[in-house]
Amino acid sequence: xxxxxxxxxxxxxxxxxxxxxxxxxxxxxxxxxxxxxxxxxxxxxxxxxxxxxxxxxxxxxxxxxxxxxxxxxxxxxxxxxxxxxxxxxxxxxxxxxxxxxxxxxxxxxxxxxxxxxxxxxxxxxxxxxxxxxxxxxxxxxxxxxxxxxxxxxxxxxxxxxxxxxxxxxxxxxxxxxxxxxxxxxxxxxxxxxxxxxxxxxxxxxxxxxxxxxxxxxxxxxxxxxxxxxxxxxxxxxxxxxxxxxxxxxxxxxxxxxxxxxxxxxxxxxxxxxxxxxxxxxxxxxxxxxxxxxxxxxxxxxxxxxxxxxxxxxxxxxxxxxxxxxxxxxxxxxxxxxxxxxxxxxxxxxxxxxxxxxxxxxxxxxxxxxxxxxxxxxxxx
Numbered sequence: 001x002x003x004x005x006x007x008x009x010x011x012x013x014x015x016x017x018x019x020x021x022x023x024x025x026x027x028x029x030x031x032x033x034x035x036x037x038x039x040x041x042x043x044x045x046x047x048x049x050x051x052x053x054x055x056x057x058x059x060x061x062x063x064x065x066x067x068x069x070x071x072x073x074x075x076x077x078x079x080x081x082x083x084x085x086x087x088x089x090x091x092x093x094x095x096x097x098x099x100x101x102x103x104x105x106x107x108x109x110x111x112x113x114x115x116x117x118x119x120x121x122x123x124x125x126x127x128x129x130x131x132x133x134x135x136x137x138x139x140x141x142x143x144x145x146x147x148x149x150x151x152x153x154x155x156x157x158x159x160x161x162x163x164x165x166x167x168x169x170x171x172x173x174x175x176x177x178x179x180x181x182x183x184x185x186x187x188x189x190x191x192x193x194x195x196x197x198x199x200x201x202x203x204x205x206x207x208x209x210x211x212x213x214x215x216x217x218x219x220x221x222x223x224x225x226x227x228x229x230x231x232x233x234x235x236x237x238x239x240x241x242x243x244x245x246x247x248x249x250x251x252x253x254x255x256x257x258x259x260x261x262x263x264x265x266x267x268x269x270x271x272x273x274x275x276x277x278x279x280x281x282x283x284x285x286x287x288x289x290x291x292x293x294x295x296x297x298x299x300x301x302x303x304x305x306x307x308x309x310x311x312x313x314x315x316x317x318x319x320x321x322x323x324x325x326x327x328x329x330x331x332x333x334x335x336x337x338x339x340x341x342x343x344x345x346x347x348x349x350x351x352x353x354x355x356x357x358x359x360x361x362x363x364x365x366x367x368x369x370x371x372x373x374x375x376x377x378x379x380x
Contacts, residue, residue: 043241
């Protein structure tokens with residue numbers, strides 16, 4: 001077992017054994033259901049881990065020119081690309097680095113479709129649709145909220161798709177189960193099934209939390225198999241992000257001070273929720289801390305965990321511990337790999353945590369340690 005006392009702090013640490021477990025499950029679903037599962041780079045782009053991923057899943061989806069370029073250079077395959085909007089300035093990179101391009105609006109499709117036809121490698125073009133149905137409770141993560149800017153609603157499409165459209169793409173899930181997908185598919189079929197005989201592929205987007213212990217994998221496989229029987233011409237694509245890295249690693253932090261105010265003890269850490277785990281504040285959600293009670297327990301030492309930025313709200317909840325915390329104690333936040341590393345900021349000039357991989361032989365490999373020059377160069 002890794003000795004957290006000797007581990008660098010702060011650090012994101014991916015466990016290779018746990019990552020491979022997830023990848024094996026995703027590949028199994030792909031093979032059994034007869035679909036394509038691809039990695040969403042928006043959830044994870046630490047490319048030094050890509051060689052492990054490529055052993056199981058060879059393709060990825062991009063949301064920007066830089067992600068598409070990373071897909072080509074480090075995943076070794078052209079990206080399935082979707083963006084809310086493309087510009088003339090960046091579309092040449094999108095074309096060069098994409099096998100599939102999904103457009104968010106009819107106007108964007110008409111603006112750029114012809115430009116895809118002179119590409120050296122074929123590009124399959126599609127449209128993002130909005131089924132106007134989602135079970136995501138938090139509006140910040142709900143692509144089908146009223147007035148959403150994401151995707152084309154049925155009334156906008158008319159009776160026929162524009163010439164050149166080969167696929168449709170919907171994405172209305174967020175860390176959802178297979179039953180939410182089933183109900184969503186019912187709405188998609190009700191509104192858009194008339195177009196299915198005229199397209200080659202249907203991308204069901206991300207948000208499929210396939211590797212969660214509570215996810216009904218057998219139901220998902222049966223659901224996808226039955227859908228394919230109804231629509232045998234369609235190639236089915238899923239592009240989960242969180243599922244690849246769900247429960248595969250930690251954010252290792254340390255206590256640097258303890259302050260007391262109004263009966264509340266706050267352990268200030270060498271990480272920031274705002275900078276290093278922003279979804280905790282945005283969703284919001286309270287992360288699990290290893291060897292701590294997730295809720296205050298009477299009679300146990302209890303602390304609020306606070307970040308080291310100057311943002312007043314840079315803290316999340318209270319935890320109880322078996323003993324009093326002291327300066328230098330490690331604090332281990334569980335499940336801190338998906339979306340964290342791609343969302344970090346250097347607000348306040350705070351350094352990113354180290355990027356580390358715990359290998360199968362229990363050795364720790366540090367890919368990157370950040371320095372003042374990283375901060376300075378961002379401002380130049």
